[in-house]
Amino acid sequence: MNTTGAAVREPSLLLEPAVHARGTVTLPGSKSISNRALLLAALAEGETELEGLLDSDDTRVMRDALRTLGLDLRQDNPGRVSLAGAAEWPRKQAELFLGNAGTAFRPLTAALAVMGGDYHLSGVPRMHERPIGDLVQALRGLGCEIAYAGQEGYPPLRIGLGPLDAQRPVRVRGSVSSQFLTALLMAAPIAARRSGHDVVIELDGPLISKPYILITLNLMERFGVRVGREGWERFVIPADARYRAPGHYRIEGDASSASYFLGLGAIAGGPVRIEGVGGDSIQGDVAFAEVVEAMGAQVEREAGALVVRGRAVADGERLRAFDRDFNLIPDAAMTAAVLALYADGPCRLRNIASWRVKETDRIAAMHAELARLGARVESDADSLTVHPLQAADWRAAEIRTYDDHRMAMCFSLAAFGPVPVTILDPGCVSKTYPDYFVDFRRLLAAG
Ligand SMILES: O=C(O)C1=C[C@@H](OP(=O)(O)O)[C@@H](O)[C@H](O)C1
Numbered sequence: 001m002n003t004t005g006a007a008v009r010e011p012s013l014l015l016e017p018a019v020h021a022r023g024t025v026t027l028p029g030s031k032s033i034s035n036r037a038l039l040l041a042a043l044a045e046g047e048t049e050l051e052g053l054l055d056s057d058d059t060r061v062m063r064d065a066l067r068t069l070g071l072d073l074r075q076d077n078p079g080r081v082s083l084a085g086a087a088e089w090p091r092k093q094a095e096l097f098l099g100n101a102g103t104a105f106r107p108l109t110a111a112l113a114v115m116g117g118d119y120h121l122s123g124v125p126r127m128h129e130r131p132i133g134d135l136v137q138a139l140r141g142l143g144c145e146i147a148y149a150g151q152e153g154y155p156p157l158r159i160g161l162g163p164l165d166a167q168r169p170v171r172v173r174g175s176v177s178s179q180f181l182t183a184l185l186m187a188a189p190i191a192a193r194r195s196g197h198d199v200v201i202e203l204d205g206p207l208i209s210k211p212y213i214l215i216t217l218n219l220m221e222r223f224g225v226r227v228g229r230e231g232w233e234r235f236v237i238p239a240d241a242r243y244r245a246p247g248h249y250r251i252e253g254d255a256s257s258a259s260y261f262l263g264l265g266a267i268a269g270g271p272v273r274i275e276g277v278g279g280d281s282i283q284g285d286v287a288f289a290e291v292v293e294a295m296g297a298q299v300e301r302e303a304g305a306l307v308v309r310g311r312a313v314a315d316g317e318r319l320r321a322f323d324r325d326f327n328l329i330p331d332a333a334m335t336a337a338v339l340a341l342y343a344d345g346p347c348r349l350r351n352i353a354s355w356r357v358k359e360t361d362r363i364a365a366m367h368a369e370l371a372r373l374g375a376r377v378e379s380d381a382d383s384l385t386v387h388p389l390q391a392a393d394w395r396a397a398e399i400r401t402y403d404d405h406r407m408a409m410c411f412s413l414a415a416f417g418p419v420p421v422t423i424l425d426p427g428c429v430s431k432t433y434p435d436y437f438v439d440f441r442r443l444l445a446a447g
C-alpha cells in the first residue's frame with residue numbers, strides 16, 4: 001500500500017520459460033453470478049446471504065454502488081455478504097462510479113431507470129467508449145427517462161423519473177452485447193410492479209453470448225421470478241412477479257477464469273485440478289473444456305471440479321489446430337487464441353466481433369501482442385487467425401495488456417515457449433481475479 005491507501009501496481013512480471021505445471025487451484029467466485037446475485041438480493045424482499053462472492057474491482061463497484069443507494073450490505077469476510085433488499089431503494093439521488101464493470105453498469109442502469117430518481121452513472125474512460133445505446137433505447141421504450149451526459153450512445157448517463165408504460169412489448173437489440181437483454185430482464189419485475197402490467201421483452205435481431213442469458217434466467221428463478229419464454233425471441237415477466245430472497249445462495253467459481261487453468265493443463269502436462277466449477281456449472285464458459293479436449297487434452301468433469309491432463313508443448317508436443325465459432329464463449333475464447341501458438345496448424349476464431357467493444361479492442365490487442373511474440377496473425381471485423389510458432393521463431397517480448405485483465409491472464413500461457421515473456425501491468429487482473437499470478441505461479445512451481 002502507498003500513503004494514499006491504494007495498492008501499488010507492479011509495472012511488469014517476468015515469466016521465465018516454463019516446462020510443466022500441476023496441482024490444484026481453487027477459483028474465485030464467478031463475476032457474472034456475483035454481480036447478478038448482488039443486484040437481485042438488493043431487489044428482493046428479505047435477507048440474502050451470499051457465499052463465495054467474488055472480491056475484485058468489478059464486484060467492489062457494485063457493492064459500493066448498492067451501499068451508496070442506501071442498501072444495508074454487510075460483509076463478514078471478503079466472500080460472504082448479507083444484504084436486505086427492497087423493490088424501492090432508499091436513496092433517490094446518487095452519483096455512481098462503476099469502473100469498467102459491464103455487469104454493474106448495464107444492470108444498474110436498467111434497475112435505476114425503471115425505479116426512477118435522479119442518478120448519474122459513470123465509469124473509467126474505457127467504459128465511456130463501450131456502447132449502451134441499445135439498452136437506453138429499450139428503456140426509453142418503457143417510458144424511462146435517460147439522457148446521455150457525454151457522447152450519444154455511451155456512458156456517462158443521467159437517469160430521471162419517467163412515467164412507466166409497459167403496455168406495449170419493449171424491443172431490445174442483442175447483437176452488440178447480451179448484457180442489454182440481461183439488464184432489462186432483471187429490471188422487468190420492478191417495471192411490472194410499478195406499471196401493473198406484464199412486461200414483454202422482444203428481441204430485435206440476433207443475440208450474441210446466449211449462455212449469459214441462461215445465467216440471468218437461472219438467477220432470477222433462484223430469486224423467485226420465473227420468466228415465460230418463447231425461444232430467444234420473446235420473454236414475459238408477469239405483472240405479479242416479485243423477487244424473494246432465497247435465504248442463502250452459494251456462488252460457484254468463475255468459469256472464464258477456469259479457462260486459463262484448462263489451457264495450462266492442456267500445454268503443461270498436468271494434472272491440474274480446478275475447484276469451483278464442474279460438469280454441473282450454470283456458466284457457458286465451462287464449455288471451454290470441450291475446446292481443450294478438441295485440441296488434445298483430457299478433461300474429467302466432477303460436480304464442482306474439473307481435472308485436466310494434456311500435452312507437454314515445451315518438450316515439442318503439439319496441440320491440434322481448430323477453426324471454431326466462439327460466439328457463445330467470447331471471454332474464454334481469448335485463452336484459445338494464445339493456445340494456438342502451440343498448435344499443429346493455423347487456428348481460426350470466428351464470430352467474435354463483440355471483442356471490439358470490451359475492456360479494450362480485443363481483436364486488435366490480441367493481433368498486436370501475438371505478433372509481438374513472432375506469430376503470424378490475420379484479423380478482420382469479427383475473426384482472428386493465429387499461425388503457430390516453431391521453436392526458432394519465438395521472440396522474447398513485453399506483452400502490453402491494455403488494462404484488460406484477460407490479456408494479462410491469457411498471455412501467461414505464452415510462458416511455455418523457449419523465451420522469457422514479460423507481462424506489463426499484471427495488476428490489471430484485479431478486475432476479476434486479483435490473485436491470478438499467485439495461483440498461476442504456484443502451479444508452475446509444483447510442475
Ligand atoms: O452477462 C455477463 O455476465 C457477461 C456477458 C458477456 O458480455 P457480452 O454479452 O457483451 O458478450 C461477457 O463477455 C461478459 O464478461 C460477462
Ligand SMILES: C=C(OP(=O)(O)O)C(=O)O
Pocket residue numbers: 100101102103331358359406432
Ligand atoms: C467483457 C468482460 O467484462 P464486462 O463484464 O465488463 O463486460 C470480461 O470480463 O471479459
